[in-house]
Amino acid sequence: MEIIKRAIAGTLESSDAYVEIEPNARGIRCELESVVEQQFGDNIRGLVEEILADCGVENAKIHIIDRGALECVIRARVEAAVMRGKGE
Amino acid sequence: MRRSMLFIPGNTPNLLINGGFLGADALIFDLEDAVSPDEKDAARILVRNIMKFMDLRGCETIVRINSIDTDYWKADLEQILPQKPRWIMLPKTGCAADVLTADAEISRLEQRLGMEPNTVRLMPLIETALGVENAFAIASASKRVGAIFLGAEDLTADLRCKRTKGGAEIDYARSRMVMAARAAEVDVYDTPFTDVSDDEGIRADAEYAKSLGFTGKASISPRHVGVINEVFSPSRKDIEYAYEVMDAIRQAHEQGRGAIALHGKMIDAPIVARARQTIAMAEEMGVGKAVQHEES
Numbered sequence: 270m271e272i273i274k275r276a277i278a279g280t281l282e283s284s285d286a287y288v289e290i291e292p293n294a295r296g297i298r299c300e301l302e303s304v305v306e307q308q309f310g311d312n313i314r315g316l317v318e319e320i321l322a323d324c325g326v327e328n329a330k331i332h333i334i335d336r337g338a339l340e341c342v343i344r345a346r347v348e349a350a351v352m353r354g355k356g357e
Numbered sequence: 358m359r360r361s362m363l364f365i366p367g368n369t370p371n372l373l374i375n376g377g378f379l380g381a382d383a384l385i386f387d388l389e390d391a392v393s394p395d396e397k398d399a400a401r402i403l404v405r406n407i408m409k410f411m412d413l414r415g416c417e418t419i420v421r422i423n424s425i426d427t428d429y430w431k432a433d434l435e436q437i438l439p440q441k442p443r444w445i446m447l448p449k450t451g452c453a454a455d456v457l458t459a460d461a462e463i464s465r466l467e468q469r470l471g472m473e474p475n476t477v478r479l480m481p482l483i484e485t486a487l488g489v490e491n492a493f494a495i496a497s498a499s500k501r502v503g504a505i506f507l508g509a510e511d512l513t514a515d516l517r518c519k520r521t522k523g524g525a526e527i528d529y530a531r532s533r534m535v536m537a538a539r540a541a542e543v544d545v546y547d548t549p550f551t552d553v554s555d556d557e558g559i560r561a562d563a564e565y566a567k568s569l570g571f572t573g574k575a576s577i578s579p580r581h582v583g584v585i586n587e588v589f590s591p592s593r594k595d596i597e598y599a600y601e602v603m604d605a606i607r608q609a610h611e612q613g614r615g616a617i618a619l620h621g622k623m624i625d626a627p628i629v630a631r632a633r634q635t636i637a638m639a640e641e642m643g644v645g646k647a648v649q650h651e652e653s
Contacts, residue, residue, distance in 0.1 A: 278399050284371035341410035342370045342403065349399040 270325035276353035279338075279346035286338040288350040293330040297321055303335035316340060320347045329354070358641040359383050359417060359504075360573040360589035361582045362546060366391035368400035373407045377414035379579040380586065385419045388433050389448050397429050401436040408440035419444040419480060425458050438466045442477060446506065450481035451488045453498035460499045475501050480546075484508030485515045489530045492537035502543055506575065507534045509548035520551075522558055524565070535570040544572040553578040563588040590642060591635045599635035602628060 275291040299314050306313075317331060320343075331350070335343065363381035365372050367388045376384045386407070392400040408418060420442045423429035426449070434445070447459050456479060463477055479501045483492055489512065496505050509527045513520040520526065531547065538545035547566035550559045559581045563574050567588055574585045591599070602624055609617040617624040 282369075282371065284374060338370060339374055339411075341406040342374070344410075345399070345403040345406040348406075349402045352398060352402070 270327070270351075270355065272326060272329045272351070272354040273356050274354055276350050278349035278353060279342075281334060281336060283336050284338055284342065285336050286343050286346045287334040287336070288343075288346045289332040290347075290350040290354045291330050292354075293328045295328060297326075297328070298330045300330075300332045301335065302333070304337065305335070313343065316343060317347055320344055321351065324348065324351045326351055358638055359544065359546075361585040362419060362506075362573065362575040363579060363582055364391070364421075364549070364575060364577045367404045368392050368396050370403065370407075373403065374411060377412060377416050380582045381416060381576070381579075382573070382586070383417040383419055383444075384413065385421050385446060385575065387421045388429070388437075389421050389423050397423070398432075401433050405436045405440055408437070408442065417444070418442045419446050421446040421448060421482070424449040425455055430459075431462060434462055434466055438463065438472075438477060439470055441472065444478050444480050444503070446480045446482050448482045448508070449485060449488070449511070450483055450495055451485050452491045453494040456481055456495055456498035456502060460501050463501065477501070478503040480504045480506055482506045482508050483530075483534060484511035486512070488512075489533055492534050493540055496537050496541035496543050502541075504544035504546060504572070505534060505538050506546040507531060507548045510551070512548075522552065522555070522562075524562065531566070531569055531571075538572075539570065545570070547571040547574040549575045549577045550581060551577060553580055556580075556584070560584050560588065591638055595635050596639045596644065599632035599639070602632035603636065 272290055272292045277289050279285050279287045281287050297318055299317050301310055301313055303310060303313060313335060317333065321329060359382045361381045362383040362385050363379055364385045364387050365376050367386050386404045388400050388404065404420060420437050422433035422445055445463065450456060459479060464474065467474060467476055479499065481495050481502060483489055483495060483505055488495065492505060496502055507530060510520060512530055513526055516526065518526045535545050550562040552558055563585050566574050573589050576582055576585055601619060605617050605619045605624055606629060
């Protein structure tokens with residue numbers, strides 16, 4: 270499953286996450302900005318990698334600005350960005 | 358028990374995740390008017406994830422999908438049905454054929470997902486002059502229909518009149534909806550009161566809807582939920598009277614009496630039916646037994 274174009278999902282509002290995804294030549298490159306990065310940064314990155322794997326994405330650059338989103342919200346925003354990035 | 362139904366915009370995480378804490382009996386996750394066309398895809402994914410992973414603290418889930426004259430409604434159902442929503446709200450339902458169209462698609466998905474037939478119920482939203490005139494046909498179109506719901510904002514636009522706080526312009530529609538729903542033996546829900554800051558107005562509007570026979574009322578603001586729950590709950594006096602009626606019935610049966618009187622008034626079948634409804638609701642609210650105990 271390839272990301273063929275840059276795509277965005279989510280917002281910068283409280284409890285949401287802003288996710289930007291774009292094609293990458295090899296592997297997953299994840300950049301995270303979060304107020305809880307020190308405590309939960311590794312967990313969020315792990316979650317993002319898990320969602321991308323569930324979606325069958327092997328190569329992508331993904332940038333997330335987390336505004337205190339719960340796991341299910343991050344999951345939804347990453348799924349939406351992937352779907353849009355695939356051109357669906 | 359479904360006294361209050363609170364609309365939550367389908368693409369707003371901070372409201373969706375807090376929905377279970379706002380006191381409503383049911384939450385309406387809105388994929389229709391509250392979501393712009395370019396966010397329909399993201400909203401249905403978000404609502405699906407919220408339903409899958411969030412504890413909604415016992416609130417019933419209703420998902421308002423897009424109407425069947427759009428390109429969105431089938432994708433809405435595809436995403437949402439695997440989460441087994443209790444209800445799908447079908448906006449702009451104008452006739453029985455609209456119900457049957459949605460019913461057929463839901464049946465197809467239920468079968469594909471291995472769900473029992475009619476697991477997901479339909480609540481047609483009636484918000485056009487055509488819909489009001491066809492209310493009974495809509496309410497009785499399918500076993501899947503368990504309630505109908507009046508949407509006054511779109512209706513008054515269709516009627517080409519102004520929506521007022523007094524609501525005279527929707528009197529006919531309200532009465533017609535209640536009559537149709539009761540004839541079809543389904544529940545019926547009243548339109549939201551849209552002035553969020555008018556606390557007296559919402560109470561008067563809810564009391565009027567209850568007096569007409571509505572089962573409950575929708576709200577667009579958490580601020581209205583408490584008042585709606587209060588208005589559509591039986592009062593302590595109602596509950597006490599209901600237990601008295603059932604006691605009188607029991608005693609009359611034990612003594613082999615046919616005619617039964619309570620406080621000088623005859624107790625007939627409709628009064629018993631209402632007493633049973635009141636007790637069922639009081640017990641669901643968790644106050645029935647306490648009132649009965651205090652009374653005895």
